[in-house]
Amino acid sequence: MKRFIEPNELARDSRFIRQDNAMATVLASMPDDVDAIVAAFEQFSPMIEESVRGTAAEELFEAYGPAFTLVVLNEPLDPDSAAATMRLILRMHGIFVGELQALEGAARSLWDFPDAPWEFKMNMARQCWDEGRHVQIFEKLLEHLGGHVGMFPESTFLFEAACSDDPAMRVAGVNRGLEGLACDVFRDMIRYAEKTGDEVMQQAVDYVLADEITHVRFGSEWVKEFTKGDPEHLKKTQDFRREVDKQFSFGGSRSDREDAAIPIAWEDRKEAGFSEEELKDLAAVSAEGPSKETLTQAAQILRDRFHAKRSGEGAPS
Amino acid sequence: MSERMYPGMSPDERTTFAPYSAFDIPADLRQLHGRYDVASVAKRVRNFRYAEEWMMMIMGGWVATVPEVPVKTGIGKVIWEGAQAADEFGKRLPELRCGRKAVEASEASNDGFASFVQAVAEPETPDLTIEKLVGIFDVLKPHMVEIYETTMRETDQISDAPTIEILETVVRKTRRHIAWGQEVLDRLCDTEALRERRRARADELSERLAASGGVTGTLASDRGQLN
Numbered sequence: 001m002k003r004f005i006e007p008n009e010l011a012r013d014s015r016f017i018r019q020d021n022a023m024a025t026v027l028a029s030m031p032d033d034v035d036a037i038v039a040a041f042e043q044f045s046p047m048i049e050e051s052v053r054g055t056a057a058e059e060l061f062e063a064y065g066p067a068f069t070l071v072v073l074n075e076p077l078d079p080d081s082a083a084a085t086m087r088l089i090l091r092m093h094g095i096f097v098g099e100l101q102a103l104e105g106a107a108r109s110l111w112d113f114p115d116a117p118w119e120f121k122m123n124m125a126r127q128c129w130d131e132g133r134h135v136q137i138f139e140k141l142l143e144h145l146g147g148h149v150g151m152f153p154e155s156t157f158l159f160e161a162a163c164s165d166d167p168a169m170r171v172a173g174v175n176r177g178l179e180g181l182a183c184d185v186f187r188d189m190i191r192y193a194e195k196t197g198d199e200v201m202q203q204a205v206d207y208v209l210a211d212e213i214t215h216v217r218f219g220s221e222w223v224k225e226f227t228k229g230d231p232e233h234l235k236k237t238q239d240f241r242r243e244v245d246k247q248f249s250f251g252g253s254r255s256d257r258e259d260a261a262i263p264i265a266w267e268d269r270k271e272a273g274f275s276e277e278e279l280k281d282l283a284a285v286s287a288e289g290p291s292k293e294t295l296t297q298a299a300q301i302l303r304d305r306f307h308a309k310r311s312g313e314g315a316p317s
Numbered sequence: 318m319s320e321r322m323y324p325g326m327s328p329d330e331r332t333t334f335a336p337y338s339a340f341d342i343p344a345d346l347r348q349l350h351g352r353y354d355v356a357s358v359a360k361r362v363r364n365f366r367y368a369e370e371w372m373m374m375i376m377g378g379w380v381a382t383v384p385e386v387p388v389k390t391g392i393g394k395v396i397w398e399g400a401q402a403a404d405e406f407g408k409r410l411p412e413l414r415c416g417r418k419a420v421e422a423s424e425a426s427n428d429g430f431a432s433f434v435q436a437v438a439e440p441e442t443p444d445l446t447i448e449k450l451v452g453i454f455d456v457l458k459p460h461m462v463e464i465y466e467t468t469m470r471e472t473d474q475i476s477d478a479p480t481i482e483i484l485e486t487v488v489r490k491t492r493r494h495i496a497w498g499q500e501v502l503d504r505l506c507d508t509e510a511l512r513e514r515r516r517a518r519a520d521e522l523s524e525r526l527a528a529s530g531g532v533t534g535t536l537a538s539d540r541g542q543l544n
């Protein structure tokens with residue numbers, strides 16, 4: 001068995017539909033410019049349409065056009081908003097596949113770095129069990145909400161962005177970048193569940209968040225250990241994590257901005273070993289994306305153009 | 318109060334409690350002297366640690382390349398319990414005069430066993446879940462249980478009790494892994510052709526395993542001891 005695999009080698013059963021990672025990458029690095037965002041989405045429109053065909057997202061695509069992800073990602077999840085349940089299920093599905101990729105990332109660290117210290121292997125092995133349970137938990141929560149596995153396409157963007165071939169960068173990307181994002185998302189989900197009085201979801205996600213803090217802590221400790229006595233390696237690793245964090249901020253959707261859909265879970269992250277300085281840095285990095293106003297305008301233009309095109313197609317020539 | 322609670326200074330000032338040997342309650346039927354001395358138990362433990370560590374790493378490599386979700390999640394737990402087993406074996410080594418640094422010492426019994434382990438690790442693509450699982454759950458783990466149990470039976474029951482305690486836990490969990498893995502394989506191999514694939518892989522690997530002498534390299538004499 002070889003060391004290091006490509007994201008397209010992640011094996012899935014026939015329920016899963018894969019989405020091109022290019023879209024997520026573009027979305028993660030968009031400028032604060034309405035025209036640029038419209039142009040990017042129009043370019044990806046056929047790809048997006050193709051990837052949602054036959055999935056539950058087709059409905060969202062038909063309603064909002066290619067920019068439906070903007071609506072889904074950038075509006076805070078609110079039980080009273082339109083299509084709230086579908087958007088919640090979409091997010092839950094995203095978390096489910098995120099957990100799968102976190103499981104795969106942690107497990108590959110065992111095989112990809114055979115000479116790593118034993119304590120590192122112990123931590124990664126423990127994470128394998130935890131992420132395996134998280135996959136099981138989120139599959140159940142998905143069903144609890146009326147959804148099912150494979151109802152939305154999966155991008156392997158998280159695995160691709162986080163899984164470096166360097167052990168320090170791998171733990172920085174997976175255990176601090178990806179798991180840190182998980183902390184933010186789960187804190188937000190707990191808030192949502194409290195609001196709706198969903199005790200099943202509230203308690204389950206609360207336990208998962210406790211596990212994730214432990215995983216971030218593994219990352220915090222191993223980045224230090226792997227870069228000990230090598231400030232240049234440490235700097236490279238921090239730069240890599242910053243890049244991952246920027247991508248995982250989805251153009252400011254996850255940030256400390258007032259209009260963020262997913263706020264940074266400041267307290268949870270501190271408990272997991274992020275320093276105040278790192279958190280301020282994360283807040284700065286994640287706020288760099290387009291403003292909510294820009295995104296709303298872009299989404300509106302894209303929706304109008306999409307519907308105009310659709311009705312044009314339907315009109316007799 | 319004429320009964321004495323505490324012995325006095327002279328022979329006729331004994332207590333009135335009934336005499337028992339140290340081993341009478343409950344009766345201790347264990348006998349001193351086992352088949353292995355300190356050095357050979359230490360070697361066995363290093364061999365066990367080698368197998369558990371490699372099984373865990375190999376399954377870590379497979380999680381991403383098996384398409385069946387319950388196999389991914391199930392393996393996650395087996396990985397963690399394998400790591401705990403390797404960890405316990407490692408912690409036993411300094412107690413067996415291997416030095417404090419020995420906690421990370423793994424050692425293959427011989428090149429044949431090391432190359433057998435690499436053969437177990439070989440299957441890679443998503444269409445080979447059967448071949449992957451057979452190596453661990455039909456061949457290597459059942460072999461480990463056999464050797465663990467031989468060791469528990471044959472080692473000094475009193476002097477080497479700490480090793481026995483570790484093995485008891487590892488065996489209990491390994492049996493659970495085998496039951497799970499074989500149930501998964503039974504489900505996956507639902508045609509005669511697939512069952513044949515399972516058998517062929519198991520036969521091939523079992524042969525290599527036996528030729529190597531197994532995890533401790535002493536399979537022939539271990540089995541001879543039983544007869």
Ligand SMILES: [Fe+2]
Nearest residue numbers: 099102131134
């Ligand atoms: Fe997780």
Ligand SMILES: [Fe+2]
Nearest residue numbers: 102179212215
């Ligand atoms: Fe995690």
